[in-house]
Amino acid sequence: MSLAAETPAASETILRRNLATFTGNRLAMLCALIVVLFVVMAVFAPWIAPHDPNETDLFRRLQPPGWMAGGEWSYVLGCDALGRDILSRIVYGARISIFIGIVVILVATTIGILAGLAAGYLRGWVDMLISRIVDILLGFPYLIFAIGLMAMMGPGLWNIIFALAYKEWVIPARVVRGETLVTRELEYVEAARALGASRGHIMLREILPNVLSPVIVVATIRMAHVIILEASLSFLGLGVQPPTASWGSMVADGRAFMLEAWWVSTFPGLAILFLVLAINVASQGLRDAFDPRFSE
Amino acid sequence: MSLLKVEGLSKHYEGRRGIFDRLTGAKHTVVRAVNEINLTVEKGEILGLIGESGCGKSTLGRAILRLHEPTRGEVTFDGTEVTALDAAALKAMRRRMQIIFQDPYACLNPRRTVAEIVGLPLKLHGLAANDAELREKVAAICAKVGLKPGQIDRYPHQFSGGQRQRIGIARALISHPEFIVCDEPVSALDVSIQAQIIALLLELKREMGLTYLFISHDISVIGYLADRVAVMYLGEIVEMGPVEQILANPRHPYTQSLMSAVPEVDHAGRNKRIRLAGDLPSPLNPPKGCKFHTRCPLAIDACRSQQPGAETVGPGHTAACHRLAENLSLLDETQA
Helix, strand or coil: CCCCCCCCCCCCCHHHHHHHHHHCCHHHHHHHHHHHHHHHHHHCHHHHCCCCCCCCCHHHCCCCCCCCCCCCHHHCCCECCCCCEHHHHHHHHHHHHHHHHHHHHHHHHHHHHHHHHHHHHHCHHHHHHHHHHHHHHHHCCHHHHHHHHHHHHCCCHHHHHHHHHHHHCHHHHHHHHHHHHHHCCCHHHHHHHHCCCCHHHHHHHHHHHHHHHHHHHHHHHHHHHHHHHHHHHHHCCCCCCCCCCCHHHHHHHHHHHCCCCCHHHHHHHHHHHHHHHHHHHHHHHHHHHHCHHHCC | CCCEEEEEEEEEEECCCCHHHHHHCCCCCEEEEEEEEEEEECCCCEEEEECCCCCCHHHHHHHHCCCCCCCEEEEEECCEEHHHCCHHHHHHHHCCEEEECCCCCCCCCCCCCHHHHHHHHHHHCCCCCCHHHHHHHHHHHHHHCCCCHHHCCCCHHHCCHHHHHHHHHHHHHCCCCCEEEEECCCCCCCHHHHHHHHHHHHHHHHHHCCEEEEEECCHHHHHHHCCEEEEEECCEEEEEEEHHHHHHCCCCHHHHHHHHCCCCCCCCCCCCCCCCCCCCCCCCCCCCCCCCCCCCCCCCHHHHHCCCCCEEEECCEEECCCCCCCCCCHHHHHHC
């Protein structure tokens, strides 16, 4: 038997195959590009924004977008009730949305992975404890509790992150627990035990790499969700405090002038829509590539 | 002294009791997957363990290695009581007792390269001073099991079933163990590959002085390589003895029916098949008395109430049956 003849090229790994599937999906790639553009916009906001986002100019109060009568092209998306440039505020607002989205998801996913691995691998009372906490948290209405927490703790960036992450971790935790319950019974896990591997080694080195794909997919989908929640909190005035620009609070600011100055609310609303939509479509592409089981 | 001695080894699984069961005082449902097993394995021999699916063969193999913690009983390996070892001592002992698995697809972590998989025992037991030495040792053992040195940075999915089984064997052997549980290592492979893997296992045994507990449901495989055979039925050993004795002169009716089921090329009508009625009883609710009585053509009243003990029927040959004295043989009966 020729050993070489039946093995494919050594460079082909599972990860590469998955990435190739993803990059072959044009719509997902376009959306991934849009997400990247938003991130670039957030990181380089001071260079991209045409004006200071907090500079008020009462002469430009509710100035329309550049292409409308009374508008100016240097304030292309118009100005808000305090005469601040809407485009600049959207550019700076991306920082808040994306920063909170990433931090909440990172914190929640890390906690969720550890909790899920512990529950799924150690079973017994550990699983009992973690699963009951998860069940209880799942019973909490997400936004209402976030509002309650924010009302208790007061506004502030880290308070928002806590108010969103306190519950977000249950989602990756459940995914990881379920995958771990299946994976722990596989023979390679038993082989590691037979070789004398510790529980930590088995959980982190044998099981974790094999349950990561669905976690990555879930994390991206949930990031869109977290961004909406942050916008909702800011809309309700419980998020980042003025004058710091946040898309949610910008939508709220424009609500009073919806009929005479639609642009104040509409453009930040569109920013939320595009970012969330792009993340969702891109994450579906990721899901199809990394976890074909979930695709219809 | 035997290399491995198993005394009264049992592995029971308790069913979960819900709140309702506890309130009504319902008893635990207990699955006696492995029940009161006694056996010894001499250094350098191959003990074949045979039985149908679900009879507890694999559970017994894993209980011996404490991969499944035994419920009762003792396992003594080379004078050390394995069942009494603490975690650290058990880890050290694992170097000397290894296992080869059935499923060549499930037994290798798909996210690790061959070098990482096969090198893991060296890392865990500190048997390689540095990466270069580790890779050298991995390449050496891979060459020994018939893999090319250039293949050690590949992933498991790039290999065929037979090659994957070779990787699993390399992983089990790299720490130079003395005793290996082979848990149906060839049943998932094509027949032509089976022969290669069996030849490899025999060659490695000679070369490295290994001792095998070889679990299989394939009598021809066991007949080819085992020195002694133990036959399991519903978690218990019903007959054990030298392979020639078991094959030529099986004494337990269950063994006799197993032997009659072996397909023969030379079809001179030597044996008729003994068809057993019914299915393997549920281990949740095993029959009283002799576990085999529900399907045994020779069963008498005593079989339904009393459990037979193992009796010596020849040199090194024991069987557990109430009707050994009558010297009944189903094989003879059907021949007539």
